[in-house]
Amino acid sequence: MTLESILMTLPYITVVVLFSLGLFTVLFKKNLIKIIMGIALMQNGANLFLVSLAYRRGEYAPIFTSAESTDMVMPTAHALTLTSIVIGVATTALLLSFVIMIKRHYGSINTDDVRRCKE
Amino acid sequence: MKKAIAILAFLIIFAFLILGAVEMRPFGEPEQEDMDDYFLGDSQPHNQVNNVVTAVLFDYRGLDTLGEATILFSAVVGVLTVLRETQKKGGEDV
Amino acid sequence: MNWKMSRIVRTVTDFLVVPIVIFGIYLILHGHLTPGGGFQGGAVVASATALLIIAYGTLGRHKKDLSTIEAIGLILFISIALLGIGSTMFYNFLAGTGGMFGGTVEGINSGYINTGGTVTLMNLAVGIEVSAALSLILWMMSKETGIMKPEKKTSKTESKEVEN
Numbered sequence: 001m002t003l004e005s006i007l008m009t010l011p012y013i014t015v016v017v018l019f020s021l022g023l024f025t026v027l028f029k030k031n032l033i034k035i036i037m038g039i040a041l042m043q044n045g046a047n048l049f050l051v052s053l054a055y056r057r058g059e060y061a062p063i064f065t066s067a068e069s070t071d072m073v074m075p076t077a078h079a080l081t082l083t084s085i086v087i088g089v090a091t092t093a094l095l096l097s098f099v100i101m102i103k104r105h106y107g108s109i110n111t112d113d114v115r116r117c118k119e
Numbered sequence: 120m121k122k123a124i125a126i127l128a129f130l131i132i133f134a135f136l137i138l139g140a141v142e143m144r145p146f147g148e149p150e151q152e153d154m155d156d157y158f159l160g161d162s163q164p165h166n167q168v169n170n171v172v173t174a175v176l177f178d179y180r181g182l183d184t185l186g187e188a189t190i191l192f193s194a195v196v197g198v199l200t201v202l203r204e205t206q207k208k209g210g211e212d213v
Numbered sequence: 214m215n216w217k218m219s220r221i222v223r224t225v226t227d228f229l230v231v232p233i234v235i236f237g238i239y240l241i242l243h244g245h246l247t248p249g250g251g252f253q254g255g256a257v258v259a260s261a262t263a264l265l266i267i268a269y270g271t272l273g274r275h276k277k278d279l280s281t282i283e284a285i286g287l288i289l290f291i292s293i294a295l296l297g298i299g300s301t302m303f304y305n306f307l308a309g310t311g312g313m314f315g316g317t318v319e320g321i322n323s324g325y326i327n328t329g330g331t332v333t334l335m336n337l338a339v340g341i342e343v344s345a346a347l348s349l350i351l352w353m354m355s356k357e358t359g360i361m362k363p364e365k366k367t368s369k370t371e372s373k374e375v376e377n
Contacts, residue, residue: 005145012140020133027125054155057147062159062171063248064321069163072171074155079175083187086252086343090194093350097201100357167308167317167328168245176250177335181294181303184335188342192287195346199280202353 011052019045032099032109036092043088050081216270216362226268233261241340244333246324251336255343262348266355271362279349286342293334305330 018041025038054077060067062075099109106114144150158175168174176184217223240254265272297304307315308330316327355361 006141008145008147009141009143011146012143013137016133016136016140020129020136023132024129027129028122052146053149055147056149056152061248064163064169064171064318065247065323066321068321069159072159074149074152075158075171075175076155076180078172079180080183082172082176082250082252083183086187087190089347090191093354094194094197094201097198097354097357100354101201163318163320165308166305166332167315167330168332169318169322169324169328170245170247170250173245173250173332173336177332178303178305181335184339185291185294188287188290188339191343191346192283195283195349198350198353202357 012049015045015049015052018042018048030111032102032111032114035111036095036099039095040088040092043084047081047084047088050077050084053077218268218270222268226264230261230264233264234258237261237340237344241336242333243324243326244336244340245329246326251339252343254336255340256347258340258344259347259351262344263351266351266361270360272352274364276349276352279345279352283342283345283349286338286340286345289338290335290342293331293338297331303331305332307331307334 022038022041022043022045025041026035029035029038054074056073059071059073062072062078102114103109108114158179159171162168162171162174166174166178168178237254237257237260240249240257241251242254244250244254262272294303297306299306307313308328309315309317310330314327314329314331314333316325318325318328352361356363
């Protein structure tokens with residue numbers, strides 16, 4: 001394995017590092033806000049993976065202001081990333097409002113404290 | 120003990136992800152591109168749209184966007200429901 | 214409690230809100246020509262709402278209106294999608310007909326606003342929906358976390374206390 005072939009996979013390794021940071025945060029942190037931050041990191045890793053799959057070397061953005069249709073990167077993955085970003089915003093907003101309710105009910109956002117059942 | 124199992128699982132997942140990233144195809148050389156080439160060639164003759172991403176989003180894969188708009192609507196309904204004005208305001212008597 | 218921020222912040226907000234909203238509308242309307250579209254433009258418009266909430270601490274009693282606007286945007290989007298049901302759902306029946314948004318483009322060009330057919334209209338509908346939805350989310354969260362002044366409990370709570 002040469003250095004060049006490793007450099008050619010550098011975007012995917014970046015995705016793996018980003019996703020693993022999110023997974024680490026979700027697994028080992030106790031604060032609910034930090035867990036939501038980890039979920040957002042995993043979402044960003046998935047988005048970066050989709051965008052890096054769409055790239056064709058030496059070609060331009062899929063808009064007809066500066067390039068012919070034969071010199072463009074693939075548009076479908078960009079559209080899917082746009083969908084994914086909006087869904088990520090919606091789910092993050094819902095999760096944060098759940099955290100607000102948990103704080104109001106239990107007085108804490110530590111996962112060890114909210115584990116018990118409360119009458 | 121629980122933490123050790125979690126660390127082990129995390130390391131195994133991380134190793135598999137790194138392995139998959141190294142074994143991926145080279146960056147910038149896709150293999151399946153027929154559908155995208157069709158979209159790129161068809162966007163101006165059929166839809167008269169300059170921005171191909173918008174054409175894919177609102178015409179070719181419009182059902183995705185419909186689901187996305189519905190998800191956003193449902194999320195807003197969920198936020199409004201969770202954070203609604205309750206009778207007992209203040210939290211001391213919950 | 215002091216909900217308003219200082220006079221400097223409020224004045225700068227007054228100056229900045231209009232360009233922000235105009236930029237959002239530009240992004241929405243040029244979604245078929247340049248990078249941008251309904252979702253991004255809607256987010257920019259909602260950022261103006263965030264600025265107003267932080268500076269003034271209140272936005273009056275327009276929560277019901279925002280819900281209505283959001284529902285109208287979604288219904289508009291689905292209706293435009295269903296109008297092309299003669300051939301398929303999401304069929305672009307306006308493109309290239311010469312009428313509203315029916316111009317034609319070919320090859321490399323800098324973009325004409327009168328093209329795109331239903332794509333432009335759907336961008337507008339989605340922009341309306343997303344701006345109202347994100348404004349509503351910001352509204353509820355800032356009210357719950359105490360950034361925003363709680364709505365006046367006028368007669369409801371007082372009468373309740375009297376009852377109790």
